[in-house]
Amino acid sequence: MGRARDRRVRAMTNHTTDALVRELRDRTEIADALYRFGLGQDTKDRDLFASAFAADAELDFAPAASKWGAKPPLMVGRDAIVTTILALFTGRVDTTHQVTNVRIAIDGDTAHATALVEAQHLLTADHATHALLKNPYDVDLIRDGDRWVISRMSIDNTWYTGDPTAIFG
Template sequence: MTTSESLAQDAVDRLAVVEALYRFAAGIDLRDNNLLTSSLAENAVSDFRPAAAKAGFEYPVIEGRDVIVSALTASLSTLDTTHSVSNPRVTIDGDTARMDVLVEAQHVPRSDPSRYYLMKNRYDVELKRSGDIWVITRNTVDNIWRSGDIVVLSGI
């Protein structure tokens, strides 16, 4: 492989790594479980504990793609969400990758759009190559700041 081919493949892989998180976020926001599922490895782990602790509640580590999809779908069922992904920094090592990225997550009750809970989170994402795409194997979410009505997250 020439240097230019190597650089091109690196760029393609970096974009594909970020695309995995785009699928994750869009799957949540669009309530598209197939899209959300496509972003996760079968044995994926989702750890929201650091962010939850800063917001004053407990949230368990969730293991397994189907369990993660079910848990997120259930916990966000009464909310409209928007997730904005920015500043991804990607490190690739063969068929694994790591990404440090900022995600702003807005949560609005469908029953009362005047209320909201907004979080700016730092995601520490581990991924692996799976055929032609990258999938998330572990996502640890920490919170940088938050505003609004925390009760929104409880679905009330």
């Protein structure tokens, strides 16, 4: 009887360990989607940036932009998001994004995350023209094989300093 109990405990522990490893892997991949979003912009790496999004993703920057009177459209579709943002920044704006305070809730093959992102935007031709933003991100993600990708992202703004024309021109 002692051996049977030991086997049962080991099996339960292994199952619990497997579930924990899967959750930790999922959390790492979810955070990585946010990192791919930021670093893909900063390095102007189209493939890295695109890898952050689902094919039918939505990106809403209007909540942040409304703080300084801009009205960007809702961006729909990975290709539209990548093309729009990289065209807006490449050769015109140098950016850096720091993603912090990531909070994640996983429900099967979907997840919700929030994060704070500090985003620096400097005109390439004149770094004196810049905007520094602290933006809360609200993000829905889906599992895509072993990776997680953004299906919906809404970006708000807590504060900014500088000139937002460094972002939109």
